[in-house]
Amino acid sequence: MIVVNPAPLDTSYVPEKLFFRDDKIATIQSTVIDPSASGITNNIIIHGDSGTGKTSTVKFLMRDNKSIIYENALSFRNVKNLLEHVISRLGRPVSYRGLSYSDIFSTLNSIISFRGNIILVIDEATGMLKGDSTGLYNLFRASEIYGTELSTILISMESPFMYMERKYGTIVELKFNKYSSDEINRIITDRASMALDPGTCPDSILQYISEISGQFGSARFAIELLQKAAYMAEYRLSKTIENDDVRSAVSLINP
Numbered sequence: 261m262i263v264v265n266p267a268p269l270d271t272s273y274v275p276e277k278l279f280f281r282d283d284k285i286a287t288i289q290s291t292v293i294d295p296s297a298s299g300i301t302n303n304i305i306i307h308g309d310s311g312t313g314k315t316s317t318v319k320f321l322m323r324d325n326k327s328i329i330y331e332n333a334l335s336f337r338n339v340k341n342l343l344e345h346v347i348s349r350l351g352r353p354v355s356y357r358g359l360s361y362s363d364i365f366s367t368l369n370s371i372i373s374f375r376g377n378i379i380l381v382i383d384e385a386t387g388m389l390k391g392d393s394t395g396l397y398n399l400f401r402a403s404e405i406y407g408t409e410l411s412t413i414l415i416s417m418e419s420p421f422m423y424m425e426r427k428y429g430t431i432v433e434l435k436f437n438k439y440s441s442d443e444i445n446r447i448i449t450d451r452a453s454m455a456l457d458p459g460t461c462p463d464s465i466l467q468y469i470s471e472i473s474g475q476f477g478s479a480r481f482a483i484e485l486l487q488k489a490a491y492m493a494e495y496r497l498s499k500t501i502e503n504d505d506v507r508s509a510v511s512l513i514n515p
């Protein structure tokens with residue numbers, strides 16, 4: 261057995277320790293989370309390539325903050341649909357005919373008046389950012405138009421710069437940079453120590469995976485490579501992971 265604990269090799273795993281993102285955490289905390297607790301709404305757009313820790317960083321922040329609600333934009337046609345879902349999640353009925361924006365925000369106002377401020381995270385929002393200008397306008401200006409204490413954290417792979425319209429108001433932009441090979445090495449060393457039997461994954465393998473993944477700056481790619489290579493080695497009934505297992509893993513995944 262090489263893999264003794266598969267969970268940390270899953271790309272949806274949110275680790276106890278998030279490396280190299282203290283500055284991003286502090287920025288999100290100080291621009292959105294802290295102000296929201298005192299009734300000030302701000303909006304932020306997080307962007308950066310795949311595997312740069314965008315989703316994990318907000319999920320990490322959600323552990324200590326019950327006012328953050330997470331949704332993935334890919335499950336919804338548009339902003340209105342997503343907000344209707346949030347409302348029904350929070351226990352309010354939504355008629356099958358749907359709601360108008362003013363219905364939506366007055367319902368949110370009443371929810372917020374007893375539940376407290378809400379910070380809405382919309383992950384994988386590139387499509388929404390390009391395609392739903394009315395929705396974004398209502399969402400980003402909700403505080404001024406409807407008096408709703410709703411802050412939004414939007415997450416997108418592409419830089420939002422091209423799609424941002426003036427009417428959305430002031431939005432903080434936060435870019436997540438690619439990880440260097442050394443940073444990736446630190447991240448996967450941690451995962452390997454949690455997931456793999458000691459002695460089955462030499463440092464040279466972690467180094468090799470980090471070098472390959474460093475080209476893309478993606479921790480996701482690195483973790484997937486580690487996972488696939490480990491199972492490849494298990495399948496061969498080998499006691500350790502070898503370079504060839506990593507090479508086979510590379511041919512299975514696109515970064």
Ligand SMILES: Nc1ncnc2c1ncn2[C@@H]1O[C@H](COP(=O)(O)OP(=O)(O)O)[C@@H](O)[C@H]1O
Binds near residue numbers: 272483
């Ligand atoms: N700074 C980090 N420290 C530890 N693990 C990380 C870090 N950044 C990313 N990861 C891991 O890499 C994988 C991909 O990260 P994710 O947050 O999904 O990236 P993104 O949302 O930017 O595509 C996840 O398994 C995540 O736990």
Ligand SMILES: [Mg+2]
Binds near residue numbers: 314315316383
């Ligand atoms: Mg993500």
